[in-house]
Amino acid sequence: MSKKYEDIEWDFLNNRYKYTHDIHKYPAKLVPGIVEKLLERYQTKGMDTLFEPYVGSGTTLIEANIKGLNCIGTDLNPLARKISKVKTTYINIQELTKKIEKFDHELIKVELNINNLIVEYPKVTNIKYWFKKRNIKQLVPIKEWIDKIQNQDIKDLFEIAFSETLREVSMTRNNEFKRYRIPKEDIEHYRKEAFFLMLGNLTQMRDKLEEYLKVSNKDSKINIYNFDTVQNIPEDILKENSVDIVITSPPYGDSQSTVAYGQFSRFANDWLGHENSEKIDAMLMGGKRKKEEVYFDFPLLDDSLYKIKEQDSKRVREVMSFYSDYQKSISNVAKVIKPGGIVAYVVGNRTIKGQLLKTDEVTKHFFEKNGFEHLETIIRNISRKRLPGKVAPTGKKGNKVKTMHKEYIVVMKKI
Ligand SMILES: C[S@@+](CC[C@H](N)C(=O)[O-])C[C@H]1O[C@@H](n2cnc3c(N)ncnc32)[C@H](O)[C@@H]1O
Numbered sequence: 462m463s464k465k466y467e468d469i470e471w472d473f474l475n476n477r478y479k480y481t482h483d484i485h486k487y488p489a490k491l492v493p494g495i496v497e498k499l500l501e502r503y504q505t506k507g508m509d510t511l512f513e514p515y516v517g518s519g520t521t522l523i524e525a526n527i528k529g530l531n532c533i534g535t536d537l538n539p540l541a542r543k544i545s546k547v548k549t550t551y552i553n554i555q556e557l558t559k560k561i562e563k564f565d566h567e568l569i570k571v572e573l574n575i576n577n578l579i580v581e582y583p584k585v586t587n588i589k590y591w592f593k594k595r596n597i598k599q600l601v602p603i604k605e606w607i608d609k610i611q612n613q614d615i616k617d618l619f620e621i622a623f624s625e626t627l628r629e630v631s632m633t634r635n636n637e638f639k640r641y642r643i644p645k646e647d648i649e650h651y652r653k654e655a656f657f658l659m660l661g662n663l664t665q666m667r668d669k670l671e672e673y674l675k676v677s678n679k680d681s682k683i684n685i686y687n688f689d690t691v692q693n694i695p696e697d698i699l700k701e702n703s704v705d706i707v708i709t710s711p712p713y714g715d716s717q718s719t720v721a722y723g724q725f726s727r728f729a730n731d732w733l734g735h736e737n738s739e740k741i742d743a744m745l746m747g748g749k750r751k752k753e754e755v756y757f758d759f760p761l762l763d764d765s766l767y768k769i770k771e772q773d774s775k776r777v778r779e780v781m782s783f784y785s786d787y788q789k790s791i792s793n794v795a796k797v798i799k800p801g802g803i804v805a806y807v808v809g810n811r812t813i814k815g816q817l818l819k820t821d822e823v824t825k826h827f828f829e830k831n832g833f834e835h836l837e838t839i840i841r842n843i844s845r846k847r848l849p850g851k852v853a854p855t856g857k858k859g860n861k862v863k864t865m866h867k868e869y870i871v872v873m874k875k876i
Contacts, residue, residue, distance in 0.1 A: 464837050464838070465821075465837070465838040465840065466837070466838075466839065466840065467839075467840040467841070468839050468840070468841065469841075469842065470498075471494075471495060471498065471839050471841040471870065472841050472842045473492045473494040473495065473841075474842070474844055476492055476493065476494050478493065479493070479672065480523055480527075480548075480669060480672050480673035480676070481523060481547075481548035481549070481666070481669045481670055481672075481673045482520060482523060482548070483669075484544075484547070484548060484621065484625075484662075484665065484666045484669055484670075485518060485544045485547075485548075485621055485624065485625050486625070486628065487517055487518035487541065487544065487725070488638040488720045488721070488722055488725050489517070489710065489712070489713065489720050490517065490518055490520055491517070491520040491521060491710045491807060492520075492844075493520055493523070493524055495807060495841075495870065496520060496521050496524040496525070496708050497524050497528075499708050499805050499870070499872075500524060500525065500528045500530075500706075500708070503706060503803045503805070503872070504528055504530070504706065508530065508705040508706060509530065509531055509705055510530065510531050510532075510533065510703060510704050510705050510706075511525045511530040511531070511532045511533070511704070511705065511706050511707065511708065512532075512533050512534070512699060512704040512706075512707050512794070512797060512798075513525075513532060513533070513534035513535070513707070513708065513709050514534075514535060514690045514707065514709055514711070514790065514794055515535075515536060515709050515710065515711050515712065516534035516535060516536040516541055516542065516545050516685060517536060517538075517541050517545075517710070517722075518541060518544045518545060518548070519534070519541075519544060519545025519546075519548045519549060519685075521534075521708045521709060522534055522545055522548070522549050522683050522685075523548055523549055523673065525681075525708070526549060526677055526678050526681050526683055527676050527677060527678060528678075529678045529680075529681055530681060530705075530706070531681050531682045531683075532681070532682070532683045532684070533684050533686070533698065533699060533704075534683070534684070534685045534686070535685070535686045535687060535688050535689075535690065536685070536687065537687055537689060537741065537744050537745060538722050538723065538726055538730075538741050538745075539687070539726075539730060539735035539736060539737075540624065540726035540729045540730050540733075540735065541722070541726070542685050542687060543617055543620065543621060543624075543733075543735075544621055544624075545685055546617060546685055547614075547617050547618045547620075547621045547666075548670075548673070549673075549677070549683050550614050550617070550618075551614075551674060551677070551679065552614050552615060552618065552670060554667065554670070554671050554674070556612070556615070557615060557618070557667050557670075558667060560610070560612075560615055560619075561660070561663045561664065561667060564606065564619075564659075564660070564663065565660055567606065568602065568603060568606060568656055568659075569656070571602045571656075572599065572654075572656045575595065575598055575599060578598050578602070580597065580598050580601040580602070581601070582597060582601075583601065583604070583732065584731075585728075585731045585732055586727075586731060586739070590632075590642065591631045591632055591633065591640070591642070591728070592630065592631055592632065593630075593632070593648075593651065593653075596630045596631075596653060596655050599630075599654070599655035599656055600623075600626075600627070600630070600655050600732070603623060603626075603655060603656065603659055604623065604732065607619045607620060607623060618663075618666060618670075619663065620729075620733055621666070622659055622662040622663045622666055623659060623729075623732070623733075624728070624729035624732075624733070625658075625662045626655055626658045626659040626662055627728040627729055627732055628728060628729075629653060629658050630653040630654075630655045630658060631728055632648060632651060638720055638721060638724070638725045639721050639724050639725070640724055640725075640727065684698075686698060689744075690790040690793050690794055691746060691786045691789045691790045691793070692789075692793075693793055694793050694794070694796070694797055699797045700797070701796050701797060702796075702797070702798070702799045702800065703797055703799065704797045704798050704799060704802055705798075705799060705802050705803070706802060706803045706804070706805075707794060707798065707802075707803070707804040707805065707806075708804075708805045708807075709804075709805070709806060709807070710806070710807040710808070711746065711787065711790075711806060711808065712745060712746050712747070712783075713808070713809050713811060713820070714746070714747050714780065714783035714784070714787075714811065714818075714820075721742050722741060722742065722745060723738075723739075723740070723741025723742035723743075723744075723745070724742060726738075726741065727739070746783060746786040746787060746790065747779065747780075747782045747783025747784075747786050747787070748782075749782060750775070750778050750779045750782055751778050751781055751782045751785065752778070753778075754770070754777070754778060754781060755781040755782075755784075755785045756781075757784060757788065757823075759823070759826050761819060761822055761823070761826075762784065762818070762819075762822075762823050762826075765816040765817070765818055766780065766781060768814070768815075768816050769813055769814045769816050772814045772815075773814060776813065776814065780813060780818070784823065787823070787824075787827065788827050791824070791827040791828060791831065792827070792830075792831050795828060795831035795832065795833065795875070796831075798875045799875065800875050800876065801874065801875060802874070802875045803836075803872065803873070803874055803875075804828065804833070804872070804873050804874075804875075805870060805871070805872045805873075806824050806870075806871045806873075807868055807869070807870050807871075808820045808821050808824055808868070808869050808871060809843070809867070809868055809869070810867070810869065820869070821838055821869035821871050824869075824871045825838065825871055825873065828871075828873040829873075832875060832876050833873040833874060833875050833876065834873065834874050834876055835871075835872075835873055836872040836873060836874050837870075837872050838869050838870065838871045838872070839869070839870040839872075840867055840868075840869055840870075841867065841868050841869075841870065842866065842867060842868075843866055843867060843868045
């Protein structure tokens with residue numbers, strides 16, 4: 462018997478982010494309580510391996526590790542991979558504390574002499590547009606100091622603290638995933654101190670890591686890769702019928718527009734020299750608009766696509782690209798799940814050109830086509846802070862429509 466129902470027990474509107482969950486911002490993060498509750502409901506004795514096909518900032522990995530599962534994850538965004546690694550890697554806290562003290566001791570001297578300092582600007586796109594001169598002079602020596610750290614795990618943690626600091630000192634508006642600069646009139650008085658923010662971030666991260674390490678499972682392994690499940694899942698990483706459970710939240714299909722993971726990560730990916738910094742949003746699922754039209758033999762989706770096409774023949778091909786990639790990804794993920802294995806996809810339903818796209822039903826349908834049965838779909842209210850509540854559907858200002866205020870947790874079982 463399959464069922465679809467609302468349940469406020471899954472809302473977690475006052476969720477406190479424990480452990481390392483909130484050491485770094487990331488767009489469209491999963492709520493940790495959802496993963497914890499799903500594992501309480503569906504993890505059975507003998508389950509060994511969890512797969513996370515869209516790792517993001519690693520929420521699932523943390524909760525699954527605490528519950529003793531081995532985790533394999535993938536994400537095409539290098540910043541996401543680094544955040545997730547840092548959140549879940551054992552570091553000797555005493556050694557880390559010493560390194561933070563050394564950073565404090567040595568960098569405060571640089572900070573006190575900042576007015577006389579001359580630095581070479583790094584190759585960061587539009588650096589002067591996004592950062593004040595004084596902040597660049599602070600950030601460059603911090604980055605140089607990090608580059609000399611020998612212990613790779615500690616270095617990665619410093620880089621993630623640096624990434625948060627970059628966003629904090631940059632002239633982007635707060636609480637936006639896309640990069641918008643603060644109004645011109647505010648720039649003169651805009652004052653942020655990179656060194657002190659960095660030190661604060663490091664100390665917080667250390668404390669949160671210490672909290673996580675108390676509950677983490679040292680025997681369970683976490684491996685994070687950068688393969689694209691739309692293309693294939695490498696056999697040397699995951700064999701067919703090898704995964705017990707998947708808990709994930711795929712992109713909503715608007716990486717190029719509303720929830721722009723690449724744009725959000727651009728400062729860090731640029732400053733840290735990560736690969737493909739400027740291309741990420743185009744590489745993600747649905748990021749490339751198809752030349753031809755695609756339909757899915759599924760009236761619930763196809764009818765909406767026809768109606769969108771009547772209004773905008775370009776936009777419809779973007780939407781089609783997303784669902785076409787999504788379908789391929791699901792069929793690859795389906796293959797690696799063991800018979801009896803569980804998948805839980807947390808998805809949102811978008812409205813485009815007045816057409817509601819029921820991604821929860823599409824997810825259910827795509828898995829059914831790959832030999833899965835539907836167990837349940839839980840409908841939850843989503844905190845308004847997490848996603849922009851309204852978007853301009855035409856890309857023009859004004860004329861805004863409601864986007865997702867509900868999320869759907871679609872749970873399926875491989876027959
Ligand atoms: C909704 S976010 C996941 C958020 C994550 N659950 C968390 O709590 O932070 C979706 C992620 O999918 C990644 N992504 C998009 N397309 C991908 C693809 N084809 N292969 C792997 N990762 C992809 C994006 O980079 C993004 O990090």
